[in-house]
Amino acid sequence: MDPVNSAILDPQIGWLILAIFSVVWVILGWYWGRKATELEDFMLAGRNVGMALGVATAMATWVTSNTTMAAPQLSLQLGIWGMVGYSLGSVGLMLFAPLARRIRSLLPHGYTSGDFIRLRYGKTAWRVFLVISLFYGLGWLISLGMAGGVLINALTGIPYQFGMTVILVICVAYTLLGGLRAVIGTDFIQTILILVGIVALAWLAIQHVGFDDIHSAVREERPELLNLLMPAAIMFLFNNLLFGVGEIFHSNVWWSRAFAFRKEVGFPAYLTAGVMWMPIPIVAGFVALSAPALDLNVPAADMIGPMVAAKLLGVGGAVLVFIVVFSALASSLDSLLAATTDLITQDIYRGHLRPDASDQELRKAAKVIVVLLGLSTWLICLPRLGTLAELLYFTGAFVASTIWPIVAGLYWRQTNTTGATLAMVLGTAVGLASYFLIGFYVAALIGAAVSMVVVLASTWWWPQDFDWSTLQEVNPEKTQ
Secondary structure, three states: OOHHHHOOOOHHHHHHHHHHHHHHHHHHHHHHHOOOOOHHHHHHHHHOEOHHHHHHHHHHHHOOHHHHHHHHHHHHHHOHHHHHHHHOHHHHHHHHHHHHHHHHHHOOOOOOHHHHHHHHHOHHHHHHHHHHHHHHHHHHHHHHHHHHHHHHHHHHOOOHHHHHHHHHHHHHHHHHHHHHHHHHHHHHHHHHHHHHHHHHHHHHHHHHOOHHHHHHHHHHHOHHHHOOOOHHHHHHHHHHHHHHHHHHHHOHHHHHHHHHEOOOOHHHHHHHHHHHHOHHHHHHHHHHOOHHHHOOOOOOHHHHHHHHHHHHHHHHHHHHHHHHHHHHHHHHHHHHHHHHHHHHHHHHHHHHHOOOOOHHHHHHHHHHHHHHHHHHHHHHHOOOOOOHHHHHHHOHHHHHOOHHHHHHHHHOOOOOHHHHHHHHHHHHHHHHHHHHHOOHHHHHHHHHHHHHHHHHHHHHHOOOOOOHHHHHOOOOOOOO
C-alpha cells in the first residue's frame, strides 16, 4: 500500500501542523523553564509541584503513543481483553500513590530511583538496576520515536523517517531549554488536548458506526476477538497488569516526580491520574474494533488506530487524531528524556565518574546527555524495528523483575541485599526466555513471579536489618 495515496491528510497539512506544534512547544518549554537556573530546578522543578500540575504530568506521561496506538493494535489482535487489559496499566499509577508518599518521606533529598537502590541494596544491585533502567528507558524512547514516524506517515504520507525526526527534535529542544519545569508545564496543556480529543473521537465514532454494527461485523469476520476465554488474551491481561506496575515502580520518570511533587501532593496526584487514565485505552481500543465493519486494508497492526479514526471522521477527524496522538507522544518523550538524563547524570556521570562535580557542571552535563539521548534514539529508529507492541513488551521481563525488590526495600527492613540483586537478574533472565519460548504476553508475568519467589525466600531465610536513616544521604562516593 502506498502511504501517500492512502493517507487522509495532505502532506502539506501535516507539515503545517508539525510546524505550528514545533514552535508552540519550544516557546512554552523556554517560557516555563526560564527560571530553572539551579540543578534542582532543572532536574526536579524545585521540588514544589502542586496538585493540578502533578495530576496532569502523571496522566500525560502515561498516555503514551502506546496507549493511543498499541492499545488499538492489541484490540485487533486479542479482542476485548486487549483493550481492557491495557487499561489495567492504570493500576500501576494508583499503586504507586502510597509509594510516592513513602519515597518522599524516606529520601527527602533524593534525585533518582538509582539513589534508592544504591543506598538500600549496595553498589552491585545498583549497577544491575541501572542496566535494567537504561535498557528500558532506551527501549521506550525508541518505541515513542517509532510511533511518531508511524503516526505521521499513516495520516499524512510524510515519510516515516521525517516524522520521527521532527518529533524527536522538538522534544529534545524544549527539554534542553527548561528541564523538568518545561516538561511539566507542557504536559499540562497536552493533557487537556488529549482528554478533549479522546472524548470527541469516542462520541463521533459512536455517531458514525453504532455498537450493533460493530458487534455484528466483528462476530462475522473476527469472532475470536469476542472470545473471553482466549488463552493468549487472558495471559496478556495479567501480564500487562504486572508490566504496567513494573514500568512505574522502577522507572525514574515516576520517581523524579515523587521527588518533584510537594510532600502532600504525591499520593492524591498519582491516585487521581490513575483513575482518569483508565478509560482512555478502552476508548482507543474500541475504535479498532470497528475495522471489520469499515472493511479496511491495514498494512501494519500498529497503524490501525489512526487509520480507523481517519476513515470514520474524515479530514477533521484525521487532524484531531494527529493532535491527540502527537500530544501523547510529546508528553511521554519529554518526560522520558528528562528522567533518563537525570539517571545518567546522577548515577553514572556523578556516581561513577565525577562524584565531586559541582551543580553547575552537572547541569551542563545533563544538557549534553539530553542531546546524546535524542541522537542515539534517532539513529536506532531510522530502520523501523518490528511493531510497537513487540518492541514495548520485550522490556517487560526487565521491569517486572524490579517490582518486588523495590516494594520490599521500601517497606521491609529485613529484605536481603543479595536476594534483591538475584531477583532482578533471575527475573529478567527467565522472563526473557519465556518471551522467546512462549510469547510476548507472558514475559512480565513470569519475570515478576520469579523475582517474587527469590525476594520472599531470601528475606525469610537470610533476613538483614536495615537502618532507614541511611537513605538520608544522596551524593554517591566515587565507585571504583
